[in-house]
Amino acid sequence: MTPKDPVARPRPWRRRVLLGAWLTAAAIICVRAVQIQVVQSQQWRAVAEAQHRRDEEIVAARGSVLDRDGTPLAVSRERFSVGIAPNELINVEAARSLLSDALGISSLLATQLTSPERRWSVVPGRYPPAVRQQLNGVRGIHVTRELQRYHPLGDLSDGVLGLVRDNTGSGGVEQAFQELLSGHPGQVVVARDNVGREIPGERILVEPPRPGGEVVLTLDMDLQEIALEALKEAIERTEARGGDVLITDPHTGEVLAFVSILDGRFASLSAINTPFEPGSTLKPFTVAGLLKHDIIALDDTIDVADGDWTFAGRTITRHHQGRMTVADALRVSSNVGIAQAAQPMTRAQQYENLRDFGFGGLTGIEIPGEVRGTLRRPDLWTGQSPASLAIGYEVSVTSLQMAMAYGALANGGRLMQPRLVREIRNSDGTVLERFEPRVIRQVISPRVASSVSRVLEDVVEDGTGKSARLGSFRVAGKSGTSRLYSADVGYEAGAYFSSFVGYFPAEAPQLVVFVKLDRPEGAYYGGAVAAPVTRATMEAALAARATPLDRAALLNATRVSTTPVARPAALFASVPITAPVSSAKDMAFPVGLPTDESPRLGSVVPIPDVSGLPSRVAVRRLHALGLRVSRARPGEILGTEPAAGTHVLRGDTIRLKVRRRIDD
Known part of the structure; x- marks a missing residue:
């Protein structure tokens, strides 16, 4: 019997x-397979599409912030x-x-x-849209769209405008109107190859982005620049740590200029977030x-009496002695006089x-960040x-x-709500809301307001x-000087706030100008260091043709004589006398000296060198010094008549020499 083969027969x-x-x-x-192809077909189709297609958000163009005349202050540009x-x-060589x-x-x-x-x-930097057209579709080179916030006029209004980070406003108008300005993002589907690279031309727009709306401010850029230059010059001259300049319309509450500088930062908002003891103001x-x-x-x-008065254990000292009226006490800023008058x-x-x-x-x-300051209830008083309260x-x-x-003293006793925003618009320019002047309350009667004024x-x-x-108009105002107080150390030795508030013309006010300097060195009295800044600001506002002033009304308020002002021959031999005012068609208000008054310190200024500057910049620089400018066409400035360096009176007219353009 033959044995079986186990391998051959399993x-x-x-x-x-x-x-x-x-x-x-x-x-x-x-x-x-059935589960994938039938039961889970939609799920796996989505996975496949996710590998080759990706949804991307398109950031909407952020809306613009404009000044009262429509000049762009903050815009978004595609980069x-x-x-x-x-x-x-x-x-590689072709790519390089x-x-x-x-x-x-x-x-x-x-x-x-x-x-x-x-x-x-x-690659360092951000590039204009033309770059995308040149580089898009080149393998290995990736171009990403960004929206960059840009201030066309530089740092002129940085504090008021605020900043933008990742399309989110931080501070100022950008934060206050974030929802309006940010718009609504869009959506696009991008096709990608098997290694995740975008396939050129395979972008499907699902939803277009909706641009943000516009915010129109009450700021006037001529006045804003005047205020900024005046404050910068004052800080440099007095070596102050910082300061504020505000220009408002007392009748509407509109803020026409808002400038705060602290420790060299133009983005400061100390005018609303840094309270101080006002003193005599x-x-x-x-x-x-x-x-x-x-x-x-x-x-x-x-x-x-002898100028000293002791009240509740505190002695108030002032140099004025004897008897004086309440009006005189305010005029000479007598602490004792005002404190005694307030007793009843x-x-x-x-x-x-x-x-x-x-x-x-x-x-x-x-805008956000405002603080209340401090006014304690009477039950907390000593x-x-x-x-103390009577004198600030x-x-x-x-x-x-x-x-x-x-402003309430200037307008007949009405406290107005400040307005920084005139209106808000949709992206197509449709006005969504226009903000009208708002009276908070009638604080005092017009009679009382007029008496104090x-x-x-x-x-x-x-x-x-x-x-x-001012040589041309009567001004109403008051200076103040107060010591710096902190809860930690009390009153700081040698540290002061110096301020001055004025409005003009006094009989029919159009502008209120507030100036405060924070810790000036050397002279620190408000009347000595802040009042000249107020005057310079007013002079420049009068000199600038485009500022929001009622020129016809100003003509009726001027007190300048048509007779020439006497000036020392040696100093002013080459300076023409300003012509008398005759019409309000063009700005022609002398802002120098009244008749029979010798030149005041600061009335004479040297003409700055504005050669090489654009005409608009040159005009503003001259206006900031209180100088008038004859009309000039756009272009590059070659020089001035009189020449740079010549000493002239504030209010004199300067002629600009402009380079003639080829297409003129």
């Missing part, structure tokens, strides 16, 4: 096991960043040449950026409260009077508080609060505010 059970395993695997594969993946480049030509970079930099040793390179409101309640009259007399007021009357003028509360300006201590205010309160005219004419005097 056992039947093994065949059955192998067959069963094969059938089971086939069944699993079929079931899985592109360029990245390079050297290992994806097909022709293209990068050099399209981006204007050196051959050396192009070589470094495309080095095979690098996995990824970023608060005294007019004490007098207004006394007149409002018929407690005292301006011609009532006060006996200040009840604590409730004194508190309500200051509160009604807006102190201790928010003004309601549209025995010294009534006298034990209360802290913001620069904006002071400007609005003086007449005393403030005397303050400038013959009191502590002489340095704010």
